[in-house]
Amino acid sequence: MKGMVIIMKKWNTVLGKVVVCVCEIIVGVLLMADPIVFTAGIITAAGILLLLTGAFTILRYFRMDPMEAQLEQGLVKGICAILGGLLCVFKKEWIITTFPLLTVLYGLVILFTGIMRIQWAVDMMRIKKEQWHMAAAGAGVSIVLATVILLNPFKTTVVLWRFVAVSMIIGAVMDLVILVFINQDNKGNKKEDSTEIM
Numbered sequence: 001m002k003g004m005v006i007i008m009k010k011w012n013t014v015l016g017k018v019v020v021c022v023c024e025i026i027v028g029v030l031l032m033a034d035p036i037v038f039t040a041g042i043i044t045a046a047g048i049l050l051l052l053t054g055a056f057t058i059l060r061y062f063r064m065d066p067m068e069a070q071l072e073q074g075l076v077k078g079i080c081a082i083l084g085g086l087l088c089v090f091k092k093e094w095i096i097t098t099f100p101l102l103t104v105l106y107g108l109v110i111l112f113t114g115i116m117r118i119q120w121a122v123d124m125m126r127i128k129k130e131q132w133h134m135a136a137a138g139a140g141v142s143i144v145l146a147t148v149i150l151l152n153p154f155k156t157t158v159v160l161w162r163f164v165a166v167s168m169i170i171g172a173v174m175d176l177v178i179l180v181f182i183n184q185d186n187k188g189n190k191k192e193d194s195t196e197i198m
Contacts, residue, residue, distance in 0.1 A: 017175065017179055018176065018179060020172075021172040021173075021175045021176045021179075022172070024168050024169070024171065024172035025168075025169050025172045025173065027165075027168060028165040028166065028167075028168035028169035028172065029165070029169065030165075031161055031162070031164065031165035031168070032162055032165035032166065032169075035157075035158055035161035035162065035165070036096060036158070039096055039102075039161075040092050040093075040096060043088050043092040043095050043096070044088065044089055044092060046085075046088050047084070047085045047086070047087070047088025047089035047092070048085065048088075048089065049085070050081045050082070050084045050085030050088060051081070051082055051085035051086070051089070052085075053078075053081045053085075054077075054078045054079065054080070054081030054082035054083075054084075054085060055078070055082065056078075057074045057077050057078035057081060058074065058075060058078035058079070058082075060074055061074030061075045061078060103149055103152065103157075103160055103161065103164055104149075104150060106149065106164055107146045107147075107149035107150040107164075108146070108150070110142055110145055110146035110149065110167060110168075110171065111142070111143060111146035111147075111150070113142050113146075113171060114138075114139050114140075114141075114142030114143035114145075114146055115139070115143075117135055117136075117138045117139035117142055118136070118139045120135045120139070121133075121135035121136035121138075121139055124182075129182065131178060131181045131182055134174075134177065134178050134181065135178055137174075138171070138174040138175065138178060141170060141171070141174065142171055145163075145167040145170065145171070146167075148163065148167075149163065149164060149167065
């Protein structure tokens with residue numbers, strides 16, 4: 001029973017990572033196809049979500065006990081969320097002109113992912129997994145791509161966003177490849193264990 005729980009936890013972790021990688025690839029492809037339209041759509045969707053959240057928070061504030069509501073400060077949070085939502089919906093062009101700022105944030109995310117991959121590679125090396133060098137290569141690629149994004153040597157924001165899209169796809173594909181190899185290695189180890197028992 002305990003072994004089954006461990007297997008289920010591992011499966012959920014792997015499945016979660018695969019879903020994240022697939023989502024990254026989809027976002028990367030959409031960004032590459034038309035970064036302006038895609039980003040405008042994301043900003044609008046975020047704005048609508050903020051408007052709904054703000055409205056719900058304000059309604060919840062007025063339904064709560066006054067003393068409890070005072071502690072949560074739901075009215076302020078709701079108004080801020082609605083203002084943010086209106087900005088996203090009606091001023092998305094202004095937000096889009098701040099593309100370099102958004103790419104800096106994404107560059108930092110890729111850099112952080114690269115640092116996490118270093119941890120992954122070192123962990124794999126310490127437990128003597130053969131694929132540790134693949135994780136190390138993935139970490140190196142992520143750090144290089146993040147550095148390029150942060151330095152921004154490109155002449156236009158469209159080229160920069162296309163590079164961000166390619167970086168996202170490369171990182172996700174490398175993670176998927178590593179996950180496939182680790183899964184195959186784990187299956188091989190299980191077969192060896194079962195033959196030893198027999």
